[in-house]
Amino acid sequence: MYWRRTLIALATIAGKETHRYLRIWIQTLVPPAITMALYFVIFGNLIGPRIGPMEGYSYIDFIVPGIIMMAVITNAYTNVVSSFFGAKFQRHIEEIMVSPTPNAVILLGYVAGGVGRGLLIGLIVTIVSLLFTRLQIHSIPVTISVVFLTSVLFSLGGFINGVFARKFDDISIVPTFILTPLTYLGGVFYSVSMLPDFWRGVSLLNPILYMVDAFRYGILGTSDINIWLAYVLILGFIALLGGFSLWLLERGIGLRG
Amino acid sequence: MKALTLRNLSKTYKGGVTALRQVNLDVEQGDFFGLLGPNGAGKSTIIGIVSSLVTRSGGDVRVMGYDLDTQPWEAKGLLGLVPQEFNFNHFETVEQVVLNQAGYYGMPRRQARERLERFLRELSLWEKRRAVSRTLSGGMKRRLMIARALIHGPRLLILDEPTAGVDIEVRRSMWQFLRKINQDDGVTIILTTHYLEEAESLCRNIAIIDEGRIIENTDTQSLLDRLSAQAFILDTAAPMTAAPALEGFRVEQLSAKQLEVEVRKEQTLSALFAALQRVGIEVTSMKNKSNRLEELFIRLVEQNDGIDPGP
Numbered sequence: 010m011y012w013r014r015t016l017i018a019l020a021t022i023a024g025k026e027t028h029r030y031l032r033i034w035i036q037t038l039v040p041p042a043i044t045m046a047l048y049f050v051i052f053g054n055l056i057g058p059r060i061g062p063m064e065g066y067s068y069i070d071f072i073v074p075g076i077i078m079m080a081v082i083t084n085a086y087t088n089v090v091s092s093f094f095g096a097k098f099q100r101h102i103e104e105i106m107v108s109p110t111p112n113a114v115i116l117l118g119y120v121a122g123g124v125g126r127g128l129l130i131g132l133i134v135t136i137v138s139l140l141f142t143r144l145q146i147h148s149i150p151v152t153i154s155v156v157f158l159t160s161v162l163f164s165l166g167g168f169i170n171g172v173f174a175r176k177f178d179d180i181s182i183v184p185t186f187i188l189t190p191l192t193y194l195g196g197v198f199y200s201v202s203m204l205p206d207f208w209r210g211v212s213l214l215n216p217i218l219y220m221v222d223a224f225r226y227g228i229l230g231t232s233d234i235n236i237w238l239a240y241v242l243i244l245g246f247i248a249l250l251g252g253f254s255l256w257l258l259e260r261g262i263g264l265r266g
Numbered sequence: 267m268k269a270l271t272l273r274n275l276s277k278t279y280k281g282g283v284t285a286l287r288q289v290n291l292d293v294e295q296g297d298f299f300g301l302l303g304p305n306g307a308g309k310s311t312i313i314g315i316v317s318s319l320v321t322r323s324g325g326d327v328r329v330m331g332y333d334l335d336t337q338p339w340e341a342k343g344l345l346g347l348v349p350q351e352f353n354f355n356h357f358e359t360v361e362q363v364v365l366n367q368a369g370y371y372g373m374p375r376r377q378a379r380e381r382l383e384r385f386l387r388e389l390s391l392w393e394k395r396r397a398v399s400r401t402l403s404g405g406m407k408r409r410l411m412i413a414r415a416l417i418h419g420p421r422l423l424i425l426d427e428p429t430a431g432v433d434i435e436v437r438r439s440m441w442q443f444l445r446k447i448n449q450d451d452g453v454t455i456i457l458t459t460h461y462l463e464e465a466e467s468l469c470r471n472i473a474i475i476d477e478g479r480i481i482e483n484t485d486t487q488s489l490l491d492r493l494s495a496q497a498f499i500l501d502t503a504a505p506m507t508a509a510p511a512l513e514g515f516r517v518e519q520l521s522a523k524q525l526e527v528e529v530r531k532e533q534t535l536s537a538l539f540a541a542l543q544r545v546g547i548e549v550t551s552m553k554n555k556s557n558r559l560e561e562l563f564i565r566l567v568e569q570n571d572g573i574d575p576g577p
Contacts, residue, residue, distance in 0.1 A: 018371070022369075096355075099355060104353065104355075104414070108370035110370050266314060
């Protein structure tokens with residue numbers, strides 16, 4: 010009985026979150042498709058042939074996995090931070106807080122929304138990429154597991170940001186000043202093996218590099234980093250951010266007076 | 267078993283403001299209970315703590331005998347809250363707001379839909395079920411929050427200023443609905459309100475809180491019985507040049523055709539009219555000067571102002 014009720018609560022939050030981003034599809038689903046299509050046109054079709062092959066692949070083939078991952082990361086994060094902060098701002102988060110829904114279920118529900126949007130955007134961008142290149146997947150299990158775990162990780166990041174955010178500016182600071190630079194410098198458009206040793210070392214401190222490279226390995230079969238190290242890092246960060254999110258909910262930080 | 271038990275409830279906010287000082291309160295099952303107090307007295311803090319929206323500094327809360335900390339599923343599942351501020355998703359439709367709330371309590375969708383229809387019809391919202399909630403009028407929004415609070419079948423319903431800002435007609439229909447769920451369904455109701463007429467009309471028992479302490483907790487009638495006098499405003503048929511001398515009554519002239527008369531507890535209205543007749547004054551209409559409970563409320567709060575609240 011307890012589990013049934015808990016599952017209904019989880020399905021309600023996840024369903025509500027999914028309904029939210031589908032209802033405003035013109036704000037959530039269309040812009041990334043257009044932006045990423047422009048990346049493919051400019052970097053893939055116009056500039057790409059002048060750059061030449063990278064790691065043995067045409068430039069557009071090389072950047073497709075990174076661009077998909079960039080869209081997934083941004084959208085998983087943005088979905089949760091916007092939705093959770095919106096719920097705090099309008100105070101309808103109180104609907105859930107007064108209910109017996111366990112904190113883990115609240116967290117899972119919001120993360121499910123972020124993962125759902127991240128993966129849907131990933132699928133849309135993949136379909137758009139097929140207009141510009143042929144995509145052959147080297148390893149389906151690696152591709153799917155990496156994109157799924159990465160969207161979980163960034164949904165958790167968005168949740169924590171949402172908990173601490175007090176005003177609308179606070180939900181755009183992390184995506185603008187941290188997430189976007191780290192993603193661009195995470196090997197989306199180039200291979201880190203091209204960089205001088207110092208900058209290569211610096212790049213290896215960027216966790217997004219491991220996710221982008223692991224995903225690229227899943228699609229192309231080539232990577233600058235050890236794929237297992239990428240899994241360890243992603244799972245480690247998920248455990249860390251997940252535990253921290255639950256602690257925040259338990260203490261009511263940013264939520265209870 | 268009590269519907270609500272508070273023991274040594276205390277709350278000090280981060281800035282050092284003490285909102286509650288060792289509050290003890292019992293609310294019987296089936297009661298219609300009023301929690302009154304001036305602004306900042308601690309009413310909303312109590313409600314916030316009971317409904318898990320505010321973290322308490324100390325004390326225990328039990329809902330229908332279930333401990334809020336150790337048996338949260340049971341305790342929270344038996345509680346419904348109608349907050350002071352509109353706190354639903356303004357982009358969702360009326361039915362989405364209510365059905366989602368049922369979902370958070372683990373209620374299957376089919377059962378939730380049946381209950382949804384019942385409450386939306388009873389609260390005259392059924393025709394608006396597909397309307398986006400932000401488009402509703404203020405009264406409808408209040409009723410939506412009541413439907414939402416009842417969807418999971420709570421045994422204790424807490425309403426924080428439920429009729430604030432609604433017109434008299436809507437207020438009366440809400441009173442009628444609340445009386446019905448209290449009497450017919452046996453739902454215990456705790457109400458905070460600024461309309462003391464509302465508390466006097468609806469509540470069987472009343473607690474008055476001031477500066478974080480319960481300063482009175484008794485049944486409404488006993489509270490009203492404590493009033494030693496009531497003031498009445500009388501409109502007279504003919505103008506008067508001065509206040510007439512009515513034996514045994516304190517009289518004040520408010521205008522040429524209006525008097526204020528104080529009737530003490532041991533006096534009767536018949537005696538007042540007899541005295542008026544003796545001096546030849548014809549009365550065309552009469553009303554209470556103010557709400558009786560309001561007088562008592564002000565008196566109790568004023569008395570409490572003289573007490574050192576302590577640390």
